[in-house]
Amino acid sequence: GENVEQHPSTLSVQEGDSAVIKCTYSDSASNYFPWYKQELGKRPQLIIDIRSNVGEKKDQRIAVTLNKTAKHFSLHITETQPEDSAVYFCAASKGSWGKLQFGAGTQVVVTP
Amino acid sequence: GAVVSQHPSWVICKSGTSVKIECRSLDFQATTMFWYRQFPKQSLMLMATSNEGSKATYEQGVEKDKFLINHASLTLSTLTVTSAHPEDSSFYICSARDTSGGHLFTDTQYFGPGTRLTVL
Numbered sequence: 001g002e003n004v005e006q007h008p009s010t011l012s013v014q015e016g017d018s019a020v021i022k023c024t025y026s027d028s029a030s031n032y033f034p035w036y037k038q039e040l041g042k043r044p045q046l047i048i049d050i051r052s053n054v055g056e057k058k059d060q061r062i063a064v065t066l067n068k069t070a071k072h073f074s075l076h077i078t079e080t081q082p083e084d085s086a087v088y089f090c091a092a093s094k095g096s097w098g099k100l101q102f103g104a105g106t107q108v109v110v111t112p
Numbered sequence: 113g114a115v116v117s118q119h120p121s122w123v124i125c126k127s128g129t130s131v132k133i134e135c136r137s138l139d140f141q142a143t144t145m146f147w148y149r150q151f152p153k154q155s156l157m158l159m160a161t162s163n164e165g166s167k168a169t170y171e172q173g174v175e176k177d178k179f180l181i182n183h184a185s186l187t188l189s190t191l192t193v194t195s196a197h198p199e200d201s202s203f204y205i206c207s208a209r210d211t212s213g214g215h216l217f218t219d220t221q222y223f224g225p226g227t228r229l230t231v232l
Contacts, residue, residue, distance in 0.1 A: 034221075036223075041203075041228070042225065043225045044205070045223070046221075051219075056197075089156065090154060097220070099159070100146075100221060101158075102155045105154075105155050
């Protein structure tokens with residue numbers, strides 16, 4: 001089955017700096033890669049996703065890149081703000097009906 | 113759009129009792145819903161895939177007789193934790209896919225707010 005590895009497990013950044021989280025996956029058939037943000041005790045919220053027909057997608061301060069050859073994808077947050085502090089999860093699935101396999105998560109702390 | 117609700121948001125029960133958790137898609141139809149369990153400071157672990165009108169598919173290591181899943185309509189799936197024990201205490205989260213054609217992509221999962229279960 002699919003295996004998703006996520007690094008780093010914790011990330012501390014100064015407000016205004018950029019944050020990068022990286023994930024690798026094992027199943028080359030995977031074609032859907034969402035990123036979720038989860039605050040303590042809350043639901044995971046989809047912040048951005050990418051499908052295998054594109055290599056990069058951007059939404060304001062958030063961007064995701066995908067390298068299918070290397071089987072890795074990354075989340076980039078620019079101009080970080082304290083409200084970006086949360087746990088971020090990457091995930092991968094294949095097809096419209098595939099199960100999501102989650103990475104272990106990254107605790108991001110943005111200090112003012 | 114794409115709102116998923118869960119009820120209750122938290123529940124405390126005695127060991128040996130059963131607890132039912134509801135997951136509803138409020139503004140779309142979902143033939144497939146998913147149930148996850150999340151322990152503190154850990155990732156989401158898929159327990160089972162709930163299919164409307166048919167039996168759920170359980171992940172390896174998840175006891176289907178202990179975690180009963182019913183998906184009787186296109187907007188409701190229920191998870192019943194039977195004979196709960198303290199080790200079942202966890203955060204249970206459901207998700208759903210919009211299969212009604214209301215969204216461009218059917219692979220996106222929308223998550224409910226979760227249910228915090230504490231078994232004494």
